[in-house]
Amino acid sequence: MDDVALTIQLKQGNQLAFTILYNTYSNQAYRLAFKYLCNKELAEDAVQNLFMKIWTKRDYLDERRPLNHFLFTVLKNDILNILRDSKNNIFVLDDCLELLERIDDDQVDDEIDREQLDMIRRAIDRLSPQRRKIFSLKISGQYSNQEIADKLHLSVNTVKFQYSQSLKQIKELIRQCAISLLL
Known part of the structure; x- marks a missing residue:
């Protein structure tokens, strides 16, 4: 069924047409959402919202x-809204950092993972040398705050503050990078 016929059938409320639409585009939509959100649940929610909007606005x-x-276009706008929503940013950052911790270059098979990893690395590269x-x-998980402080001749509070600021800066850089890639 071509797009014109599919659209006409959707507008008429044909559930089979909706199933065809979903089967045709859901995997591609999920990959795109996951690429920018780095979070399985948020990507699934974005895709679910996409198809709910299509069905409710089919007229x-x-x-x-x-x-x-x-x-x-609808999916891109939803992803942008999710990225702009500060309560979701921490989930996106956490999942991106988890991806960074568990993936080294030899294990990156998937193009999406590679692009996410590159986005994270670019954000980390923009930190000051100390941060x-x-x-x-x-994030290596090998050092406590005290051990990092001793190793770098800093106070524990400085380490905590600098790490916290690093997370904020990385979160913002990832958000900006993802948004700019979508626009």
């Missing part, structure tokens, strides 16, 4: 416009 579909453009060192030691 507004225009059969003269490519259906995939409409789908991915980058504290951050690297901390």
